[in-house]
Amino acid sequence: MSKSFAPIAALFVSIALVLTGYGLLTILTPVAADRLGLSDILVGFLGTAYFGGLTLGCFLVPIVIARVGHIRAFTAFTALATVTPLLQGVVLSGEVWIVLRIVTGFCYAGISMVIESWLNERADNSNRGFILSTYTGLNLLVAVIGQQMLGLGDPAGPELFILVAIFVTISAIPVALTRSPAPDIPATTTLQLRRLIQNSPVAAGAVFGTGLANGAFWSLAPLYPQSLGMSETNVASFVSAAVIGGAVALWPLGWLSDRRDRRLVIAGICIGAAIASLGLTTLSALPFVALAAIAFLYGATALPAYSLSIAHANDHADPGMSVSLSGSLLLLWGVGATIGPTVAAFAMELGGSATLLFAFTGIAFALLAAFTIYRMTVRPAPTEAQKETFVYVPRTSPAVFQLDPRGEDGGEDEAAWGEPPPMPDLAQLGDEAQASGEPPVSPAAPPASGSDDPTGRPGS
Incomplete structure (x- = not known):
């Protein structure tokens, strides 16, 4: 395992540095905006701008990579991602910050996609699970480390x-010096949103609803x-x-969902999130330790x-379609996450209290729980043979889904892809993508055989 890990160690160092910096920036931006007297609505727009840029980046970055390659793309994204926080520190304008947050989200999507494409290139069936679990643990750990740096200034x-x-800048050094060969240019394909909704309305509704709330x-x-x-x-x-609460609960909940109707687990955690939101809304006078415990819940x-929603969608997917469906779920989550901050911020501004943030999340999760319970009365749970094993996948870029071991089996994806085609001319590929006028989409999602479900199975 050490031999397979050594060539990608530099990639893990780079992404750890980026995520540490972004963990700090994510919490620093709203706190600094509040300290500077910006309104709650404007702070909400900052969140919308970031997630909007992130979502656009997930599906536009492949054109950049196709034109210049992974190393040059990574260098460009890190250079731009270095400038945006510097400008936030010296240009104290909410309107300017909105533009900078769009660029920041776009750059983060680009950096993640380059690293994840590279990791996928080095992964095989013997180490794919190890690479994904290491990458997942790293995401959670360094995010907390970055957040704790808020008290340093x-x-x-x-x-x-x-x-x-500084963190983003030095992240370019390991990638620039790595001896690991750069991966091939990613392929593009169409997302299967209609097919996803037909196959699993619960998964589609859950990722959109959690995108709104989270x-x-x-x-x-x-x-x-x-x-x-x-x-x-x-x-x-x-x-x-x-x-930390999310990290601690992930695997026990995944284990439970493998043995029960996943919709029951989804409905249960949505009820739990609604209760925690109610507690944070109504019990704000409690001591900090108690509030932190509710935040943990x-x-x-x-x-x-x-x-859990991705796992539920895979339970009802045709063989080999997990990567395509996961890319569609990421898009739905991004749309919800783009809308949610602004709506919640308007509620906070109109109500004159930050506690209304959790009134908004509580309503979102309560509605999602009700919808999930209703769908359980419409369609029976999948059989044990139909269920896939739960795997935690970070919400970063579509390229991360190629690391998901559930996409290893052949089926429709491999039949559609076959052997990799010869490398195209990069400049021509980029020019054709721009001239076609078609929206670029996930590099990680392989082509589907059609927009309608050939099995004729109803949605979940």
Whole structure:
């Protein structure tokens, strides 16, 4: 295993540095905006801008990679991602920050896609699970480390933004010096949204609903302890408690969902997230430790819903379609995460309280639980033979789904792809993609055989 890990160690170092910086920037942006007197609505727009840029990047970045290759693309994305936090630290304008957050989201999608494509190139059936689990653990660990750096400086000053830029800048060094060969140019394909909704309305509704709620959480949650007069250290600890809760609950919930109707588990965690949201809305006078414990419960119930939804969609997918469906689910989550921050911010502004953020998330999860329970009365649970094993997949870029061991078996994807075609002319490929006028989509999603389900199976 050490021999297979050595060629990609530099890639893990690079992404760890990027994610540490972005973990800090994610919590720093709303806290700094609040300290500078920006309205809740404007802070919501900042969250919408970031997730909008991230979603666009997931499906536009392949054109950039096709034109210039992985190493040049990574260098360009890291250079641009270094400039944006520096400008946030010196240009104290909410309108300018909105543009910068769009660029930041786009760059993060590009950096993630380059790294994940590279990891997939080095993965095979013997190490794919190890690489994905290592990458997953790294995502969760360094995000918490980055968040805890909030207390190292004044959020209203430029120092912490400079620290973010330093982490992103030095992340380019391991990739520039790696001896691991760059991967092939990714292929493109069409997403199967209609097919996904027909196969699994619960999965489609769950990822969109959790995108609404959790997009609002990531964008606005720091304002909740900030409005209660807590220190920057407690603000970071409050958000980190939710991240740790999600990490701790992921695998037990996945194990349980492999042995029960996954929709029952999804409905249960949505009810739990709604209860935690109600607690944070109505019990804000509790001591910090109690609020952090409720935040832990929120993370343990709200954050695993995305991966459980992917597993549920795979239970009803045709063989070999897991990668394509997962890319469609990521798009739905991104759309929800783009909408959620602005809607929640309007509720907070109109109600005059940051606690209304969790009123919004509570309503979203309660509706999602009701819809899931209703669907359980419409269609029976899949048999044990139909169910796939739960695998946690980070919400980064479509390229990460190629690392999912559930996509290893042949079936429709391999029949459609066959042997890799000869390398195209990169400049011509990029020009054709722009001239065609067709929206570029996930590089990780292989072509589907059609838009209608040939099995004739109803949605879940």
